Amino acid sequence: MGDKRLQPPLPRAEPRIRVLHDHVTIDGYRWLRDRDNPDVRAYLEAEGGYAEQAAAHLSALKAEIIAEIEGRQLREGALPSFQVGPFEYFQRHEQGQSHPRWWRRPAGGDRAELVIDPNVLEGAEVFYRLGVFEPSDDGRFVAFSFDVIGDENYELRVRDMETGRDVWQGSRRAAMVAWASDGHTLFFTRERPRLRRQCNELIRLDIATGDSEVVFEEANGYLEIRVRRSDSGVWLFLDVIASSDWSSPVHMGAAEVWCIPADEAGGKWRRIVRRELGCNIYVEHWRDSFLFRADDAGPSCRLVRAPINDPSPSSWEEVVPHRAGVALEEVHILEKHLVVLEREGLRPRLVSRDGRGGVGATIVPEEPSCTLKVGLSAGGIHSVARHPFRSSKLVYSISSFVTPDTVVEHDLADPRSTVLYQARVPGYDAAQYVATVVMAKAEDGVQVPISLVARRDRTNPGPVLLNVYGCYGSTRWPSFMAARLSLLDRGVAFGWVHVRGGGELGRPWHEAATRDRKRITYTDLIAAAEGLVDIGFASRDAIVIEGSSGGGGTVLATAALRPDLFCAVLAKVPLCDILDTEMDFMMPYALQETAEYGDPHIAHEYRYLRSYDPYYNLSADRPLPPTYVDAALDDGQVLYYQPARYVAQRRSCSADRDPELVFRMRMVGGHSGASHGPSVDEERAFRMAWTLDHLRRSSS
Missing domain, CATH: 3.40.50.1820 (Alpha/Beta hydrolase fold, catalytic domain)
Structure with missing residues (x-):
């Protein structure tokens, strides 16, 4: 030595x-x-x-x-933009800046406007990490959180894009966020100090008035909560999950699930999965039904559907059965397509299905073991990947030991794939590995x-x-x-x-x-x-x-x-x-x-x-x-x-x-x-x- x-x-x-x-x-x-x-x-x-x-x-x-x-640093190229409401949002890393800035432009337009510049945040010159970046449906507000220390206590702010000013900022213990469809009500989860690193409170914030209140609190220290919006945008879901289970960052099975229509932000949350059921469930919305990925029939999970007005197990209708050795990991919804991420052994595949469960396109990467993600994420630790709902085009990314990050758009209606982005690594030749x-x-x-x-x-x-x-x-x-x-x-x-x-x-x-x-x-x-x-x-x-x-x-x-x-x-x-x-x-x-x-x-x-x-x-x-x-x-x-x-x-x-x-x-x-x-x-x-x-x- x-x-x-x-x-x-x-x-x-x-x-x-x-x-x-x-x-x-x-x-x-x-x-x-x-x-x-x-x-x-x-x-x-x-x-x-x-x-x-x-x-x-x-x-x-x-x-x-x-x-x-x-x-070997990337010399060119940028991740594709993602669309929320009338705007496309994207990052641009400029010379001399430590962190990429967030911009947006009207969908299909050219003129871009600055949304957030992390470089001007106090402390970001030393350390900066994004928590969430979530625009409201109409683009009036953007909720974003960040950590400039490294302790993963993220400060949440809301920016008014009409004035360019932050109209609300809260505690440094915010985690996941979800907008209601009214454009001014934001729900976010928050950690309680005495239960460190667990999200046990759901806060409803009215940006118009500045009023906030706790609308849900989980008292069981072995459980924590997460809030999200359905792929359709019609529902808000509150998942109560086992805090010791890190099996999936987003599509984690919940012991209990509550919901509320996204256009009824001030309404009463309804419990649609009770913890007494004794299984782990992930819920999505498609057409006139709730979809449930559940492990009630076996650990690999099955997919069932039930009417929105009666989601009890007695009304469940099987869409995809449980198959030993084939893990049903994720459920993604487009307007006319249901897409599931399955994994057999280490190899993943994306399978699209129609409303009756019939199999359509199947996408199987050539890699024997790789990372496969559906949608595009803002990249924050609590950010949720998204994909366009009213479209037949599925966006997914793949990365492996030999394949640099690649984003692909696959048209499920007219089976074609287009590479939207691939990281270019100077001097790298995949054939050598x-x-x-x-x-x-x-x-x-x-x-x-x-x-x-x-x-x-x-x-x-x-x-x-x-x-x-x-x-x-x-x-x-x-x-x-x-x-x-x-x-x-x-x-x-x-x-x-x-x-x-x-x-x-x-x-x-x-x-x-x-x-x-x-x-x-x-x-x-x-x-x-x-x-x-x-x-x-x-x-x-x-x-x-x-x-x-x-x-x-x-x-x-x-x-x-x-x-x-x-x-x-x-x-x-x-x-x-x-x-x-x-x-x-x-x-x-x-x-x-x-x-x-x-x-x-x-x-x-x-x-x-x-x-x-x-x-x-x-x-x-x-x-x-x-x-x-x-x-x-x-x-x-x-x-x-x-x-x-x-x-x-x-x-x-x-x-x-x-x-x-x-x-x-x-x-x-x-x-x-x-x-x-x-x-x-x-x-x-x-x-x-x-x-x-x-x-x-x-x-x-």
């Missing part, structure tokens, strides 16, 4: 004793939670200084990778899929970087990343391991690795690595594992189980102290974590969780592979001191302070890293240079 005389920092320990279920735990680093303590800042800066010195010998390689990343899916046998015989990409001329076996998440039923699909080419072109293959605990193969895939079965997530990752060695794809001494957030906890827990199998570990903003997170319900997601990992207040669940918790399984007699850890001071999901405590504890458990462990704290930005500027490329280049260095050293 360069200069052997370097000595990692070690903060002082302040032992704190906790007794739970007759088990004594001593924690010496709880004091790192006090960010106002100057000793905390001094320690974080010392760790950053050590990381830079320890990686100083990689400066030339890092600079080379940064130059490569900059050379190959993507595939291989299977690895888990401990219990279950086949675990791995999505892989490598250069065609790569020599097998060779080095592999495996990324993983494996939590909350969240899905992770391959997508294109130009920066990744710097690894592929140096002979390193890249893979997504779709371990159980994630949701790639449906709800059972998630439920197979939760609570007292959570270790299956980690043994699946081990099986994937060993499987790639067995088929001659990966070199046994050249496997690196990488994960972010919950996935960061996954790789740390897995490395503790099999430290001999991995030559290095990349843990980005890792959830690495699961027990402590769940013991403090003021922590982000603490309550939801119990559904995933188990409740430590229950003795047998505590003992099981304690057996793999990364923080509490550190010891002097269990050396771990070289590890990169990072965190962000303003992270609103994994708080900065969670990774910091892990690093401090790990150093204290090692006689030499574990010099192969590096820790970087970002002083700007949040959970997803910097939003713009040189630090974005520097962060990626540092990790890649560090990874390449350890792959080289392990095989030399």
Whole structure:
């Protein structure tokens, strides 16, 4: 690692004793939670200084990778506009500006007017991320939210396009928004401070008067709410969902659904799905019916319809039956077409149907594993993708390990496809790379899929970087990343391991690795690595594992189980102290974590969780592979001191302070890293240079 005389920092320990279920735990680093303590800042800066010195010998390689990343930046082209009411909205990135500005023009017209310039927002020069961008039907108002800190508390504003002024601005805890059709009533969800990171209140805001009121509140801390408008625009839906289920960002199954006509904003919300039904349901509107995607007949879901005036299960009429192994993931409505996104294994397909359920066009990407999205989104974290309702033209986007982001328009009435946009990456030749899916046998015989990409001329076996998440039923699909080419072109293959605990193969895939079965997530990752060695794809001494957030906890827990199998570990903003997170319900997601990992207040669940918790399984007699850890001071999901405590504890458990462990704290930005500027490329280049260095050293 360069200069052997370097000595990692070690903060002082302040032992704190906790007794739970007759088990004594001593924690010496709880004091790192006090960010106002100057000793905390001094320690974080010392760790950053050590990381830079320890990686100083990689400066030339890092600079080379940064130059490569900059050379692959998109030079031309812009995403297509999307239409709301009489206007088309689009972004334009102008030279010298940090962030693209929002513009609009009349549909079919040429003259554009500025809507929002994020560059003038106070703080956006340091950090900026969009939450939502939602115009009203008539275009008079635009609701938008943003975060200029990185803590994911989005400030909501409403701009009057007649005056160009913001006529309303509210709390920094707004999430999803939906306009009523009257053009002046806005509904939005808001997080309650005592239930951090959960949306439990629905607010109705009258822009004309400035009056607002809470119209719905969910008291169950295991549930949260989301508001949306039907594809037809006729209805508003309120979904009450399990907050521990991240299976889909939008088309998530709800335990309970309420609705109101979009033209009756002041009316009474009607409950059309009761939580007593005991299944997960997504509702849409088509013609004279409600459509329900429900898992009542099996986990892969079926599609049923019911009259609007009687949506009870006794009136359900099946449109698409449940099919084992074929997941019905999303439902999209055009005026004359019903489109469902299905997935068989890892491969997605779009299937259009008529009003009776008869199959029309079927769109199947050539990619064996890819990201497929319907509609166009404003790109904000809470933005909803949209597509024109009164049209036969379906817009979708595709991205994979080898295919840069591509937007396609497919005419369902006259089957033709037109590419509206494709990212152009300078110097990229897709023919030089190959993507595939291989299977690895888990401990219990279950086949675990791995999505892989490598250069065609790569020599097998060779080095592999495996990324993983494996939590909350969240899905992770391959997508294109130009920066990744710097690894592929140096002979390193890249893979997504779709371990159980994630949701790639449906709800059972998630439920197979939760609570007292959570270790299956980690043994699946081990099986994937060993499987790639067995088929001659990966070199046994050249496997690196990488994960972010919950996935960061996954790789740390897995490395503790099999430290001999991995030559290095990349843990980005890792959830690495699961027990402590769940013991403090003021922590982000603490309550939801119990559904995933188990409740430590229950003795047998505590003992099981304690057996793999990364923080509490550190010891002097269990050396771990070289590890990169990072965190962000303003992270609103994994708080900065969670990774910091892990690093401090790990150093204290090692006689030499574990010099192969590096820790970087970002002083700007949040959970997803910097939003713009040189630090974005520097962060990626540092990790890649560090990874390449350890792959080289392990095989030399």
